[in-house]
Amino acid sequence: MKINPETLTAYLDGELDEQQARELRERSLADAQLAATLAALQIDRDRMKQDYLALESDAPVGDLRSALDMDAKPANDIKAGGGNRKLLMAAACAACLAVGVMVGSGSGNWASSEKSWREAVAEYQVLYSEDTLKWNAIAPAEVDTTLKHLSDRIGVPLTRQALKLPIADFRRGQMLTFGSRPLVQLAYLHDGVTPVAFCITPNGASDVGLAAETREGLPIVHWAKDGISYMVIGDIPNEQLFGMAQALRGQLW
């Protein structure tokens, strides 16, 4: 039998067959250098395993269970939360990608949730076109009732006045879910042609001022206050999107 680092490792791991193991054991008894090499290759596998299993105590089981609940729902129950399972998969992958390339990002669970919900919204928003909203607006008589319903679900007072914007028409509002949490989507048609969404989710995020980013090629301005996260997203110039975000933030509070 040829003795090399691989066979020594396999011996220590109990992976050699009985005859090879006996041969190596006998040679190590007669060869002090071989015995010393084997001793130097020793690692404490039990301790390693113990430390590894202990990682479970930090597992974000609640968050993972919530995500699993959402993933396991029938597709029509989550059609607006992320499209379908493939979209959810893409959202999860994209969120992972976003974290992977972000420098100095936090590691808290809410931070990850923050990134994921904005990614899911972006995945959904990219499917919107002018036609989506042009012929699909909420009836004027139903606006107040709809806003009242949405307000009650997320604890944010949504009124016609608070949502009014100078160059974007409010077209409709709908209740979605993300990670078992309610997510309100308020859809606008900017300048009569470009769909823009104002989305709100109470996810316990820490307060954050207005910040810009791009996801799925769409500019986003987002902020968080009192545990509620907000974002506006749409394919319009950054300064106009920023203006919309500023106006909505000021009018809501």
Next chain:
Amino acid sequence: MRDELEQHLSALWRFALVLTRDADQARDLVQATCVRALEKAAMYHPDTRLDRWLMTMMMNVWRNELRAARVRSGSGTVDAENVLSFDGAGHVETNIFASQVLTAVAALPEAQRETVLLVYLEGWTYAEAAQALDVPIGTVMSRLAAARAKLAGMNPQDKALRKSK
């Protein structure tokens, strides 16, 4: 399948944490794996251990989709087989592992880390690891030999060892 998955969330989390070395990415990788498992539930054979089926699936998701996405995004990765040194240390999220030995595992090149994860941390045999990683058993042996030398705090004296037959 949903209920069975729930029973393995903690185990999948620890596995993902060693694989990704980042708590946020681990969380997202577990979710991506659950989505994939729900999609592929019909392909699961009851004679197979579910945790191992899921972990193999997780490694494939990590390699094929998430890591590839990093490359596509321009951040890039180094081919694991070409990395011979402790290349990983710079990418390890600080303080993620309180354990010194797990920090050493996290600093291993990716191919060695995956193999150590399966064999030393999860207790798979060489043959099982080779099958999951889709590599010859000799590759598993060479990865573990290189990893063990580092984890044991020594450098293998390959030339001297290879001469003694």
